[in-house]
Amino acid sequence: MRKTFKRIALSLTLAALTSGGALAQGHLRIGLAEDPDVLDPTLARTYVGRIVFSSICDKLFDIDEKLNIVPQLALGHEVSADGKQVTIKLRPGVKFHDGEAFNAEAAKYSLDRHLTMKGSFRRPEIGSVHAVEIVDPMTIRLVLKEPFSPLLAQLTDRAGMMVSPKAAEAAGDKFGLKPVCAGPFKFVERVQQDRIIVEKFADYWNKDQVFVDKITYLPIVDGTVRLANLRSGGLDLIERVLATDIKTVRDNPRLRLSKAVQLGYLGLTINLANGAKANTPLAKDARVRRALELAIDREALNQVVFNGEFVPGNQWINPTNPYYQQAFPIPKRDVAKAKALMKEAGVSGPLTLDFMVPNGPETRAVAEVVQSMAAEAGFDLKIRVTEFATSLKQAEDGDFQVFLIGWSGRSDPDGNSFVFQTCGAPQNNAKYCDKEVDAAHALARAKSDPAERKKAYETVARKFLAEGSIIYLYHTQVLVAHSDKVEGYRQMPDGLVRVVGVKLK
Amino acid sequence: MLSFLTQRLLQVIPTLVVVSMLIFGLQQLLPGDPALIMAGEERDPAVLEEIRQQYRLNEPIPIQYFYWIKGVLSGNLGESMRLKASVGSLVAEKLPVTLQLAAMAIVVAVGIGIPAGIVSAVKKDTAWDYGANIFALWGISTPNFWLGILLIFLFSVTLAWLPASGYVRLGEDWRASLATTIMPAFVLGNAIAAILMRHTRSAMLQAMGADYVRTARAKGLYERRVVLKHALRNAMTPVITLGALEFGTLLSGAVLTEQIFTIPGFGKLIVDAVFNRDYAVVQGVVLVTATTYIALNLLADVAYVLVNPRLRG
Numbered sequence: 001m002r003k004t005f006k007r008i009a010l011s012l013t014l015a016a017l018t019s020g021g022a023l024a025q026g027h028l029r030i031g032l033a034e035d036p037d038v039l040d041p042t043l044a045r046t047y048v049g050r051i052v053f054s055s056i057c058d059k060l061f062d063i064d065e066k067l068n069i070v071p072q073l074a075l076g077h078e079v080s081a082d083g084k085q086v087t088i089k090l091r092p093g094v095k096f097h098d099g100e101a102f103n104a105e106a107a108k109y110s111l112d113r114h115l116t117m118k119g120s121f122r123r124p125e126i127g128s129v130h131a132v133e134i135v136d137p138m139t140i141r142l143v144l145k146e147p148f149s150p151l152l153a154q155l156t157d158r159a160g161m162m163v164s165p166k167a168a169e170a171a172g173d174k175f176g177l178k179p180v181c182a183g184p185f186k187f188v189e190r191v192q193q194d195r196i197i198v199e200k201f202a203d204y205w206n207k208d209q210v211f212v213d214k215i216t217y218l219p220i221v222d223g224t225v226r227l228a229n230l231r232s233g234g235l236d237l238i239e240r241v242l243a244t245d246i247k248t249v250r251d252n253p254r255l256r257l258s259k260a261v262q263l264g265y266l267g268l269t270i271n272l273a274n275g276a277k278a279n280t281p282l283a284k285d286a287r288v289r290r291a292l293e294l295a296i297d298r299e300a301l302n303q304v305v306f307n308g309e310f311v312p313g314n315q316w317i318n319p320t321n322p323y324y325q326q327a328f329p330i331p332k333r334d335v336a337k338a339k340a341l342m343k344e345a346g347v348s349g350p351l352t353l354d355f356m357v358p359n360g361p362e363t364r365a366v367a368e369v370v371q372s373m374a375a376e377a378g379f380d381l382k383i384r385v386t387e388f389a390t391s392l393k394q395a396e397d398g399d400f401q402v403f404l405i406g407w408s409g410r411s412d413p414d415g416n417s418f419v420f421q422t423c424g425a426p427q428n429n430a431k432y433c434d435k436e437v438d439a440a441h442a443l444a445r446a447k448s449d450p451a452e453r454k455k456a457y458e459t460v461a462r463k464f465l466a467e468g469s470i471i472y473l474y475h476t477q478v479l480v481a482h483s484d485k486v487e488g489y490r491q492m493p494d495g496l497v498r499v500v501g502v503k504l505k
Numbered sequence: 506m507l508s509f510l511t512q513r514l515l516q517v518i519p520t521l522v523v524v525s526m527l528i529f530g531l532q533q534l535l536p537g538d539p540a541l542i543m544a545g546e547e548r549d550p551a552v553l554e555e556i557r558q559q560y561r562l563n564e565p566i567p568i569q570y571f572y573w574i575k576g577v578l579s580g581n582l583g584e585s586m587r588l589k590a591s592v593g594s595l596v597a598e599k600l601p602v603t604l605q606l607a608a609m610a611i612v613v614a615v616g617i618g619i620p621a622g623i624v625s626a627v628k629k630d631t632a633w634d635y636g637a638n639i640f641a642l643w644g645i646s647t648p649n650f651w652l653g654i655l656l657i658f659l660f661s662v663t664l665a666w667l668p669a670s671g672y673v674r675l676g677e678d679w680r681a682s683l684a685t686t687i688m689p690a691f692v693l694g695n696a697i698a699a700i701l702m703r704h705t706r707s708a709m710l711q712a713m714g715a716d717y718v719r720t721a722r723a724k725g726l727y728e729r730r731v732v733l734k735h736a737l738r739n740a741m742t743p744v745i746t747l748g749a750l751e752f753g754t755l756l757s758g759a760v761l762t763e764q765i766f767t768i769p770g771f772g773k774l775i776v777d778a779v780f781n782r783d784y785a786v787v788q789g790v791v792l793v794t795a796t797t798y799i800a801l802n803l804l805a806d807v808a809y810v811l812v813n814p815r816l817r818g
Contacts, residue, residue, distance in 0.1 A: 035777060038589045045545040119556055124549035176589050192588060192595060193777060194672055194769035220670055220767045224654060229669040232661040389537035389782055396541060408546060419548075426548040 026213035031238035035219040040176030041161035057181035059160035083147030096164035097186035109165040153412030237482035258491040263409025267472040273431035275398030286467035291341040295377035297333035316416040318475040325461040338377035350380040356400040430469030539782035583785030592789035603770035607755035613694025622705025644699025653765040670767035708740035749805035753798040
C-alpha cells in the first residue's frame, strides 16, 4: 500500500515536472483574465479577444506608445484635400496563414466584410466608409460619406484586421472557430475556456522580429490564481494584475511589472433625462452636479483604493494625452464650496440618490469612498450593487440616478466621447443633449489637423465638464506582470499584449 | 424487476418535459438583455436589432421555446451566441472533463468517507470517533475556494509539485492529466467525504445495534466479518443514494472549484454562459445535467434493489 502511494506521488511529481519541462524554449504562456469570445475580427467585441488577435491578425495600422498611428499592413496613407478620400498603399510580400497573398483585393474583401456582414460590430466603427475602391493591385481607396478623421484610428483595431478572403468565404460565420489572418502567429487550436494555441507563422512579413515559437493563452478568471500561476512558473506573463497585488509582484525578484496609463476612464454617469428617475435636483441643476464633483477628492480615492497606482482624471482622456485640455485641470476638493452650491440650488437636507454600482471588489470600494466623501457635502448616495449584465440593461432603461461605470478606451479621443456625449448616441444613457457640444464633436470629426481638433474639443470640455452627465474620476493602469525570462516586452496604452520583438531567455 | 424498471422509466418522461419548461422559463426571468450584453461596448442600435432577429429574441417566449424544443428533439441543442459554436459540441467537449473530475472526486470521497464512517461507528466514543467527527466538521465547513487557493499556494507556489491550474486531457497525457486534476478532485471529494462519513456512521450504528448483528456475533463470527459483511451491507442503502446524488451534483459542474483551478468543465461553461446571457448554452447544459441527474437517480433505485432484495416488491 505504502509503495503504491509512493509510486503515485512520484509519478505525479514527474508529471508536474515533465509538464514544466515540455515547455520548450520559445513557448510563451499567457494568462488572460477572461475567456475570449468568437475569434472573428468582424464579429468579436471583447477586450480580451483583442489580446489574442494581436498575435494572429495584423491590421492596416497600429499605434505606438505615444498613440501615434504607424503603418502595419499598410505602407502609408494619403487623405484628399476635401477629407473624403483616403488612399492606402499596402505592404507588398505579405501572406495570409493559408498561403494566399495579401493585396488590394484581399483588403477590399476584408473591409467590405466588416461593412456588410450580418451582425458585424465593425460597421458602426467604419460606417463613414461609402465604398472601397481598388486603385492598383497594392493600393486601395476609401471613399467616405463625409470627412471622418477618427477613421485611421479605427483601422488600428479590429476594423483594420485583414482576413484571408478564401478562408473567410469558405467558413462564413464560423470563421472565428479557425481564423486565418496575416499576423505573426497562426491559429492552431482552441479548447473553449481552457486554452488557445498559436504557433509562429514561417512566412510572416516581419518574421525576423518574432522570437517565440508558440504561444498558449490560458484564461484564468481569478486574479489571485493567475498570479499564483505566474509565481509557480506555470505562466510567463499575465494581464490585468490586481492593483492590490502590485506589491507582491514588485517584491518578487523573478517577476517584472509593465504598465501604461490606460486609454479609458472610470466615472460617475448621472441620469439627466432618462425616465422618471431623472427627476432630481442633481439632474435638473448643473450646480448640484458640480457640488458632487467638488465633494470628491480624486487623489485620496486613488490612494485609498489603489495605493496611489492609478491616475486621477477629470476628462475622457488621461492628463498625458495630447488632447487633454490643460485649461480645465482636476478641481480640488472643496466641501465648503460644494455646500454653498447646494444651498444656491435650493437643496436643503441630504439629497438621497440611487447609486448603481456593478459588482466587483474594486468598484465597490470606489463606490464606498465616493459615498462617504459626498456625504460631507449633503449627498446621501444609496449604493446598489448590481450584476454587470443587469446594470447595462438598467442603465439603458434609465433605472439609476448615478451609475459608476467605466470605458475601456480608444486611441482617438472621439472614441471616448462621441457615443456618450452627443444627442441620442447609443451609449448616452444619461440622455445628455447639447447642440453646441454636438457641433463641436462634428467639427472634431471633420478636421484632420490635430490642433484644430483640439480646439473643437475645448468647446466640448468647457460645456460638458461644467454641465454634462459624466464626472470623470480616474484612469486605470494597464498592469502586466511577467517573469524575468521574458525580454523586450513593451506595454502599449491599449492594454494589448504585443508579441513581436519579445524574447524568452 | 422489469415492471419496476418500466414504471420508473415512464415517470422520467413527464419529469423531463417539466424540467425543459422550467429551464426555459426560469432563465427568461434573468434580468438583462442578451443582445446588449453580447454587444458589450459596441452598442449600435442597428446591430443590436440584427442580433435580436438572428436569435429570435423578439419572439414571444412560447414560440422561442417551441423552436428550441424542436431543435432538441432533432438532436440540435442550438448555437452559442458568444462563441458561434454549437452547444452540442461544447457539451461534448466539457462532459469528459467534468466526468473525470466527478469520478476522481467520488473516489476521494468514498475512499475517505466510508472507511472513516465505519471506524467511527465501530470505535464509537473513542479517539478514533472524535477524530473522524472533527474531520467531518472540517470537511463540511471548509469553503471550496479557500481550500483550493491554500492547496495552490502549498503545492504549486511553495513546493512546485503540481501545476497551479489548467487541464490536460486524459488521452493526451494521463500523468499530467492526474497532476492537473488531483487538487480540485481532493477539494471536491473532501467535502463529500465528510457527508458520506456522517451518514455511514449513523447507518452503521443503527445496523450494529440490530438483532441480526447480535445473532451473527452469537454464532461466533469474527468481528471483522460481522462489521463488513453483515452490518455494512445493510447500512449501505442510504449511503448509495447519497453518493449517487452527490455524483449528480458534481456532474452539473463544480462551479467554484472549476473556476479556481481553471478546469474547463460544465461549471465554468455555465457560469460564463449565465453572465453573458448565452441562453442556448445555459439551456443545453442544464438539460444535459438534469437528464444525467435523473438517470443517476434511476440507477440508484436499481442499485438499492440489488443491494436489498426486499425492495423488489
